[in-house]
Amino acid sequence: MSRSPNGIGAAVTAVLLAFASPAAAERLNIGRAASPEEIKGWDIDVRPDGQGLPVGKGTAALGETIFQERCASCHGEFGEGAGRWPELAGGAGTLKSDSPVKTVGSYWPYVSTVFDFVHRAMPFGAAQTLTPDETYSLTAYLLYLNDILKDQDFEVNEKNLATIRLPNEKNFFMDDRETAEKEFWTAKPCMTDCLPKEATITGRARILDVTPDKASEKAKESPPVQ
Amino acid sequence: MSDPKQIPEPPSPPSRRAFLRTSLALGGAVGTGAFAGKAAAVESKNLPPNVPEWSQGLGDGVVSRPYGRPSKFEADVIRRDVEWLTASRQSSVSFTPLHQLEGIITPNGLGFERHHGGIAEIDPAEHRLMIHGLVEKPLMLTLEDVRRFPRVNRIAFLECAANSGMEWKGAQLNGCQFTHGMVHCVMYTGVPLKLLLEEAGLKTNAKWLLPEGADAAAMTRSVPIEKALDDAMVAYAMNGEALYPEHGYPLRLVLPGWQGNMWVKWLRRIKVGDEPWHTREETSKYTALLPDGRARRFTWAMDAKSVITNPSPQAPMHHKGFTVLSGLAWSGRGKISQVDVSLDGGRNWRAARLDGPVLDKALTRFYYEFDWTGDPLLLQSRAVDETGYVQPTKAALRRHRGLNSIYHNNGIQTWHVLPSGEIENVEVA
Numbered sequence: 001m002s003r004s005p006n007g008i009g010a011a012v013t014a015v016l017l018a019f020a021s022p023a024a025a026e027r028l029n030i031g032r033a034a035s036p037e038e039i040k041g042w043d044i045d046v047r048p049d050g051q052g053l054p055v056g057k058g059t060a061a062l063g064e065t066i067f068q069e070r071c072a073s074c075h076g077e078f079g080e081g082a083g084r085w086p087e088l089a090g091g092a093g094t095l096k097s098d099s100p101v102k103t104v105g106s107y108w109p110y111v112s113t114v115f116d117f118v119h120r121a122m123p124f125g126a127a128q129t130l131t132p133d134e135t136y137s138l139t140a141y142l143l144y145l146n147d148i149l150k151d152q153d154f155e156v157n158e159k160n161l162a163t164i165r166l167p168n169e170k171n172f173f174m175d176d177r178e179t180a181e182k183e184f185w186t187a188k189p190c191m192t193d194c195l196p197k198e199a200t201i202t203g204r205a206r207i208l209d210v211t212p213d214k215a216s217e218k219a220k221e222s223p224p225v226q
Numbered sequence: 227m228s229d230p231k232q233i234p235e236p237p238s239p240p241s242r243r244a245f246l247r248t249s250l251a252l253g254g255a256v257g258t259g260a261f262a263g264k265a266a267a268v269e270s271k272n273l274p275p276n277v278p279e280w281s282q283g284l285g286d287g288v289v290s291r292p293y294g295r296p297s298k299f300e301a302d303v304i305r306r307d308v309e310w311l312t313a314s315r316q317s318s319v320s321f322t323p324l325h326q327l328e329g330i331i332t333p334n335g336l337g338f339e340r341h342h343g344g345i346a347e348i349d350p351a352e353h354r355l356m357i358h359g360l361v362e363k364p365l366m367l368t369l370e371d372v373r374r375f376p377r378v379n380r381i382a383f384l385e386c387a388a389n390s391g392m393e394w395k396g397a398q399l400n401g402c403q404f405t406h407g408m409v410h411c412v413m414y415t416g417v418p419l420k421l422l423l424e425e426a427g428l429k430t431n432a433k434w435l436l437p438e439g440a441d442a443a444a445m446t447r448s449v450p451i452e453k454a455l456d457d458a459m460v461a462y463a464m465n466g467e468a469l470y471p472e473h474g475y476p477l478r479l480v481l482p483g484w485q486g487n488m489w490v491k492w493l494r495r496i497k498v499g500d501e502p503w504h505t506r507e508e509t510s511k512y513t514a515l516l517p518d519g520r521a522r523r524f525t526w527a528m529d530a531k532s533v534i535t536n537p538s539p540q541a542p543m544h545h546k547g548f549t550v551l552s553g554l555a556w557s558g559r560g561k562i563s564q565v566d567v568s569l570d571g572g573r574n575w576r577a578a579r580l581d582g583p584v585l586d587k588a589l590t591r592f593y594y595e596f597d598w599t600g601d602p603l604l605l606q607s608r609a610v611d612e613t614g615y616v617q618p619t620k621a622a623l624r625r626h627r628g629l630n631s632i633y634h635n636n637g638i639q640t641w642h643v644l645p646s647g648e649i650e651n652v653e654v655a
Contacts, residue, residue, distance in 0.1 A: 027425055031371040034356050034364040042356060042495055045436055045446060047503050074313070084313035095519040100630050102510065107521070110504050117506035120444040121343065124317070127442045168521075172513065175525045181626050184529075187614035189566065191575045199571025199604050201642060205397040205651035211404060211539075212308055225546060225600065225647040 044128070046116040050162030053115065056132030057157035060149055063141025066134055070123045079103070079145045089145035095168070105146025109169040111161055115139045136161070302326075305336060306403060311392070316344035317443070319386065321407030324533070324554065325541040330411055330582055330589040331381070334465050337410035339472045340386050342507075343442030346492045350476040353440065355422075355460070359498035362427030369476050372462060375417040375425075380459060380482065381588045383556045385409040385528050387485035387512055390635035394624075397640075397651045402538035405639060405651060409556070411589035414480050416461030419454050423498070431500045437479045440494035447488040448502035449481065453526070457482050460493060483558030483587040484526040485633070487512055517628035528558030530617050531636035532565055532592070532609035543598065543647035551594040553578070557611035562590040564610040569596065571604030571640060571654040572619065578607065603643035604654055620653060 046052040068077065076082050079089030091101030100107075104114055119135045121127050130138070140156040143149040148164065149156075156164070178185075205211065272278035296303065305320040312318040322338040339345075350369045358364035389408035392398050399405050423432075428451070435454050439445035449458070459480040462469060469475040474491025481488050487507055502508070502524075514522040532555035537543050555562045561584055566575040578592040592607070609617040620637030642652040 027427075028375065028421075030374050030425060031365045031367040034358055034366040038356065038366060039358050039364060042438075043358070043497070044444070045438070045497060045503055045505075047499070047501060049501070084310075095515060096517065098629070100515055102515070107510065107515075109509050113504055113506050113509050116446075116503070117510075120446070121442070121506075124314075124343070125442065127343065127444060171520045172509070172523050173520060175522055177522070177525065177527075177529070181618075184616055184618050184622070185614045186616050187610070189575070189608060189610060189616045191566065193573065194575065195571070195573040199573055199654040201604075201652045202655045203396040203653035204642075205400045205539075208398055210308075210310065210398060211400040212306060225543060225645070 044116075044120055046112045046119075048110040048112045048162065050112065050158065053112075053158040053161055054132040055158050056136050057155050058133050058135070058137030058140050059155055060137070060140040060144035060152040063134075063137035063139070063144070064152070066130075066138055067141050070126075070130075071138070074124060079142065088142055092147075092167075095171075103146065104142050105148060105166070107168050108166055109172050111139065111143065111148075111164045111166060114142055115161060303336070305338060306407075308392075308399070308404060317342050319388075319408060321403045322410050323403050323540075324407050324409075324535045325402045325538045327535070328552075328591075330554070330585075330591050331465065332410035332412055332589075334412065334467065334470050334473070337384075337412065337473060338386070338408045340408065340486065341441070341443075341472070342445055345472050346439070346441035347471055348440060348476060348492060353476050353494070355477060355493060356495045357422060357426045357498070358495075359436075360429040360432040360500060361423075361498050362429065363425075365422075365426045367422075369462065372417060372422075372460065372477065375421050377415055378418055378459065379413055379415050380457075380480070381411065381413045381583075381585050382480060382482040383409055383411040383528075383587060383589045384480075384486045384489055385531075385556070385558075387487055387525070387528070387633040390531075390637070390639075391632045393620075393637075394632065394635055395629050397653050400539040400651050402533060402535050403540060406533040406535075408486070409554075409589070411556075412464040413466070414459060414461035415463035415466075416459045416477075416480065419458035419460055419479070419496075420456075422460060422496075423454060426498075428498065432498045433500045434498075434502050436495075436497040436499060436503050436505075437488075437490040437493055438495040438497070439474075439490045440492040445487075445490050445507065446503065446505045447490060447507055448505065448524075449479075449488060450502075451498075453481060453484070481526075483528060483560075485512065485528060485558075488526065512633060514627060514631035514633055516631060522631075525634055526558075528556070529634060529636045530557035530559065530562070530609045530611040530615045531555070532562075532607040532617060533639050534567070534605050534607050534641060537605070537643065537649050538641055539649045539651055542649050543643060546598050546600045549596055549598045551578075551596065551605065553592050553607050555580075555590045555592055555607070555609035556588065557609065557613075557615065558587060559615060560612040561586050562609055563612045565590075565592040566608045566610075567592075567594040568606040568608070569603045572606050572608075572638065575608065598643075600645055602645060603641075604652070605641040605643060606638050608638055621655065 074082055074085040075088050081087035087103050089103050091103040091106030094101045115135055118138050136156050144152055303323055303326045307320045320339045322336055355367040386408035390405055393405055433451050435449045436446050461478055461480045477493040479490045479493050534553040536552045555565045565578040567578045568575045578594045580592050582591045584590050623637045640652050640654050642650045
């Protein structure tokens, strides 16, 4: 297979020509045409360039009220996260640290992803119940919590959402494992005397022992070696 | 919605070793692998020379189990979860009991689960697959329609990109099920995605697909058209029967060799476009944060990996002498060409024996037989695939990626065998 994500097509076509069916490239006339109304009902995805955004508008001020009612129980009043639920705000400057905090402001590359995800999957357990205006307001509020928007009355709408940029966008790059980690393609690994001396134990899971108890019950009941 | 994370504050550890000694003194049961029963008491009336009870009275008749199930003595062969890992069970993961399974095919009821909005229970009569966007003819397909297309069968492993993700900062979980159990391998039956796209008619600027699930997370990922036209499938069956609800009934996407998150379950829609969407699951999640603060995205292929499933912490050693070591290897880039095993923590290696089918992008079973003297061992396995990729040590991976990239941890696993037969998850240098 190609080692270059961009060159997949060239290398890949050969692999599954087994899939070339008797009917390849010919229409089988199965199914029916999807109607524009049907498509409209399900066509909810939004891209970074704004394609797919519905007509609507909102502000951080309006979003705050919605957020406190429908989001804060998991995400905290200020997006700080409750328990193990995700943090949505803060974390600036932590990505190179031992404990990076990956939020909309510190990590996410695109504002469109916030709108798309909130509309399709949030609130958790009540997906696709937010109106476009509510989703614009929640998006604006999250941007406000992350200091991306400074004015809580600034109107975010389908025309300007894609023009708002997030600070971490430039730090994402395409998969390059096949060049960056080229040393792993050695084909013929070492077989003897691969370490300078005997291997020594440097860490043990039992120091933490966070394995669920029930799982190791059987092992604990194990009889002695015979 | 959180992904498996590193552990902030682990609970205080009980003394497992002390517990083990207590259990042993009380005389415990065996039961750590397939076919393992309770160690029978010496006096049992079912042992020779007596005639066992099941050899005299009649058993249940046919259809007493209209859908069969494993023996009641195998009740501990189940998926398990790690409760502290995620905020809710609807957006969480359960693990395949790899240490209790044989061969390369995972039974349908034991394949690990990863849901983001719980298991959608879908009436197939009310399910639709819509294909639209940059196509000549937007399509609406029923299940019956999908099943009319020419079909193919393919065995493929499916691994969550976060498999072994809890082990980046060090050994944390004592069990192959937990360290490596976010992988399974079944035979899928379905339609090549290529045929569905040809039916809709791709426009010349079609470059990317957005498959979408019908669950409460409406899971979406961007898939490049090259993969869609290569070996991608829309599957409706696994291991000969309809998909199970937890695996996407009635339809799921199959992308052999690529990270499991992209194999959208409960597939309801495929949009064709000319740019990727940068959805939440390919930006906020499933990207690799590196030490310099940059993040690698679209890391689709799963690197070659292997693990010794027996013995392992949940399946300790019971006998000195002749020992069968067993494990699994797989690669998202092709076939496994070689697996080596080390008994001394990676200093010396010997070739393992591959057994059963060695298939492209499928689990491959390996064995290594040896005599155990009762001395401590540091067991490791190392996979090589047909592209020449050699499974790296954890140290080598960390040199490239640091400790915070969460996903794609395919580093070599070490099991420490103690003279007692107990086995622990360790790291070595």
